[in-house]
Amino acid sequence: MPKLDKMKQDYSIRELAEEFDVTTRTLRFYEEKGLLNPSRSGQTRVYNIADRTRLKLILRGKRLGLSLDESAEIILMYDPIGTNSNQILSLIDKIQDKRLQLEQKKKDLELTLLDLEAAEQRCSESLSKIH
Template sequence: MDTQKTYTIGELARDFDVTTRTIRFYEDQGLLSPKRRGQTRIYSPADRTTLKLILRGKRLGFSLAESRDLIFMYRPARDNREQLEALIGKITEKRAQLEQQLTDIRILQGELDDAEARARQAMENLENDHV
């Protein structure tokens, strides 16, 4: 008898605060593969872990394809050096993208400050001209 804990789609949706539609989307993408009991989807602990990793990857800014690649690299009971190196590489890429975005935001903030200062000066000049 299999005593391994299983999960319904509703349980996973509640546990991870996602919709059942989101979970079915990940199924359609081949990332989750629940068993069926009639019309009911039965998810394994491995499916639950995969969903957790997908959502973590999403929070880290990974695309679904990037998360899929990293997840599919995992091989239980083996040296997962390749997977870990790929993860470190993706993290490095994301960090560089974020640093560039921060730089771009700072530049844009400076440009907005300059534009605002010029507009305020122009308003002041208009008010002084009408006095």
């Protein structure tokens, strides 16, 4: 009886690259740096849903201005690696650190958005003066 698993999905390197609008070189590069670990069919890379998710997180990190190393660090935080109390406690510390950093980033972002809003406002006023 064949095991039918609708959820199981594999992707070629090209499929994944096109979906996320990156090059295959990028995917190989991420693998070199230890950010992705696709399995192999012969020589050929085979990506599964978990790899896809990791890639998504990496690219989200990039959009936030995180380095690949930083994204890798954060992704590691999502996985329950440590098994003893000390490891978990140290992980909690690291998570809180990152959260603070990102909160700071969020504040900077909001300030910039406010500045842009004000600038747009001034533009509109200039326009209405010109009539």
